[in-house]
Amino acid sequence: MRTGRASGFARPCFPPGARSHRARQPPVTPGRVQSTQPPPAAPAAPAAPATAPAAPAASAESTIGQAVASASPSASPAAAAATFTQPTVACAAGGGTVLSGGDCSDAQAVFDSTNMYRSWHQAPPLTWSVTLAAAAQSYALQLASQKCALIHSGAGPENLMSTLRYPKPDASCNVAVNAWYQEVNYYNFSAPQPFVDNWPKGIGHFTALVWNAATKFGCGMARADVPMNVPGGVAGCKVVVCRYGDVANVASNMEFLKNVKPRV
Template identity: 30%
Template sequence: MALSLVAALPLDEAQYKEILSMRLKGELEGGISTYAGEVPENAKDGLDKANEFRALHGAPTLTWDKDLEKTARDWANTCKVDHGGIGTGTGQNIYAFSAQLGPKEDYLGDPMRSWYREEPAYAEATRYGEPARWLAETGHFTQLVWKGTTKMGCARNTVACTKSKWRTIVVCNFQQAGNMMGAFKANVSPPSNSYTRA
């Protein structure tokens, strides 16, 4: 069975079902997201999308972490789009929308797709070897698929960001942190052989 990921993300339904089928048969590393009733309903699709992308790179399935979610919410509510509010050993990705999303809208799908779109630039710059320098322009992607990362918690602002052009700020915190120089080759693998870029 050959998976063909053509053109821009997101995956179409047939491609998603093929990945799901491959995972269930054990043909692809990575698992299907599991929920213990703790993942917010409007974040489940985003967690699934993150694990879908991670499976393409042989990374283990992320689990949802309520503590990481809380620190993400606290930081999103500062209305800042720079990194902070996290402790050592925690990675962080931030995404901002100019539109205000409703409280029940899925807020993670677009950020996950946006972060994954950095993959071609990473592949071109590194050929999936160890980068010679920090690549800020692909850091969201590498954190997303970092093999040593096993937990994620995300949130969006729940207060109005009236002094910012951004109305919705999404923060995802990851443990263990990725993007450690000297560890990229071991933690960021090329996509599976069944993945193709158009």
């Protein structure tokens, strides 16, 4: 099957168990996350994370899980939550926090791996925000209704991943977290200008994930049927949305130096 075409899918004919993804970018090297994104804005003068200008959105295609991912810059996270399907409820490690608000079947794994990756980079653990998860879930449903399109909401720091496959994808979300983290392989922690030198590499998902000043997050997931030339005639797409509060990916060399730290 051909991939890498700039307009839509490759020919949707493949055997059971095969996977496909939106062909928005050139073919990628197996195991590597590549990025196509607009030129970065000029670095902002150092400022408080809540008021500094945000970095431009990044989109990335990952061969991990055969998915397309996209990261958005910092802004005020959306507080309103629309109607959503109540997920399977899990509790955060240590008890107390209920990981509700989104439909990820593996919310506990998402919570654990996110904070594991953050600990590797000297960042404090995030708390689970039911409000952010519900807003992420509502937006995931909206994107799923558009065949799992990758369109940022503009509601705040936000990572997206879209998957198209046959058989239909499951309801897990942790594959997205793991794919976003793989961008660490292309981040130069010794760069003299951390933002200017690294942003063009498409590392925005990783930096949002480990951003030191972030305090909370929540994730949602939605799926949709996609007619394709496969046995049974129907494949499926899945979109994962994670939102981070209250700030990430501030377009400043100083902010990247303070908030994206090397692995210990």
